[in-house]
Amino acid sequence: MTSTQFPAHAPLAVQTRGSIVESVHYGSLAAVKPDGGTLLSRGEPTARMYPRSALKPLMAVAMLRAGVDLTDQQLALAAASHSGAAVHQETAEKILADAGLTVDDLGNSTDLPYGTAERTAWLAAGHGPTHLAQNCSGKHAALLATCVANGWPVETYLDHNHPLPALIREVVAELTGEELTDISTDGCGTEVFALSLTGMARAFSRLTSAAPGTPEHRVAVAMRGNPEMVAGEGRDVTALMRAVPGLLAKDGFEGIQLIALGDGGAVALKISDGGDRARMPAAVPALLALGVEAALLEPFNNLPVLGGGHEVGTLHGIPY
Numbered sequence: 001m002t003s004t005q006f007p008a009h010a011p012l013a014v015q016t017r018g019s020i021v022e023s024v025h026y027g028s029l030a031a032v033k034p035d036g037g038t039l040l041s042r043g044e045p046t047a048r049m050y051p052r053s054a055l056k057p058l059m060a061v062a063m064l065r066a067g068v069d070l071t072d073q074q075l076a077l078a079a080a081s082h083s084g085a086a087v088h089q090e091t092a093e094k095i096l097a098d099a100g101l102t103v104d105d106l107g108n109s110t111d112l113p114y115g116t117a118e119r120t121a122w123l124a125a126g127h128g129p130t131h132l133a134q135n136c137s138g139k140h141a142a143l144l145a146t147c148v149a150n151g152w153p154v155e156t157y158l159d160h161n162h163p164l165p166a167l168i169r170e171v172v173a174e175l176t177g178e179e180l181t182d183i184s185t186d187g188c189g190t191e192v193f194a195l196s197l198t199g200m201a202r203a204f205s206r207l208t209s210a211a212p213g214t215p216e217h218r219v220a221v222a223m224r225g226n227p228e229m230v231a232g233e234g235r236d237v238t239a240l241m242r243a244v245p246g247l248l249a250k251d252g253f254e255g256i257q258l259i260a261l262g263d264g265g266a267v268a269l270k271i272s273d274g275g276d277r278a279r280m281p282a283a284v285p286a287l288l289a290l291g292v293e294a295a296l297l298e299p300f301n302n303l304p305v306l307g308g309g310h311e312v313g314t315l316h317g318i319p320y
Contacts, residue, residue, distance in 0.1 A: 025278035034264035052252030064215035076226035077138030083232025084113020209264030
């Protein structure tokens with residue numbers, strides 16, 4: 001890849017220590033108004049980037065359109081990158097059991113629980129990496145349940161030519177308004193598509209502004225009503241959905257963050273080097289521009305930087 005192919009990322013967040021800027025986090029960001037028009041942009045939001053796990057809510061829409069029968073708690077887990085707590089693993093296993101399947105049918109990669117506390121407890125109990133503990137097990141369980149509901153082959157549910165991935169591609173293209181020209185494989189084994197941040201923001205906007213009774217509305221309701229299933233205790237995505245009424249949020253590996261408000265305003269961003277710590281601070285200035293109350297967002301911005309146990313600086317988003 002030549003330098004001319006690199007996205008033209010811009011500063012989104014900074015960390016200060018004392019009187020100087022210690023670190024700068026570059027990335028790109030798109031914020032759209034409730035009508036889908038662009039409100040803000042930084043960097044190169046039209047460049048194609050992989051949404052990684054932030055794609056899961058759109059996949060959940062496709063599964064509902066295909067007729068899968070899930071409770072709201074199960075649907076939230078289908079759209080989750082869960083921490084691997086007992087409730088997450090048990091809910092994924094229940095999705096499988098309701099479809100007449102077992103953990104052995106899962107085709108996702110194995111891993112330890114994603115949550116720090118959950119991983120520590122898991123290892124202390126003598127457990128190793130499993131399919132169920134991996135953060136995408138809810139999504140994979142729901143994918144398998146969708147196959148059972150339609151009489152589609154279970155063994156090949158991850159294959160490109162299987163009916164379910166084909167439907168997912170169709171739904172993602174519809175909701176983002178973009179052609180899927182670059183397709184790769186995510187860490188858990190499902191397909192992932194290169195999309196623009198603008199397209200991702202508009203897709204999330206369509207979830208929170210959808211009419212009641214639609215699959216899009218159902219996914220938004222399930223996630224907002226069960227934020228602990230979408231991520232887990234101590235995770236910023238769960239905390240943000242609890243803090244701001246009507247807000248929908250989903251993170252993705254490699255520094256992706258998607259957020260939509262109840263009125264359809266939405267933000268999509270990518271931290272250029274894939275780092276995680278700047279996702280939320282970088283999103284806060286755009287959320288303020290979309291009208292979210294500053295007091296609700298304070299826990300996610302101006303994060304303290306310590307020196308000798310005392311605050312000597314902050315990690316914060318760059319204001320617009």
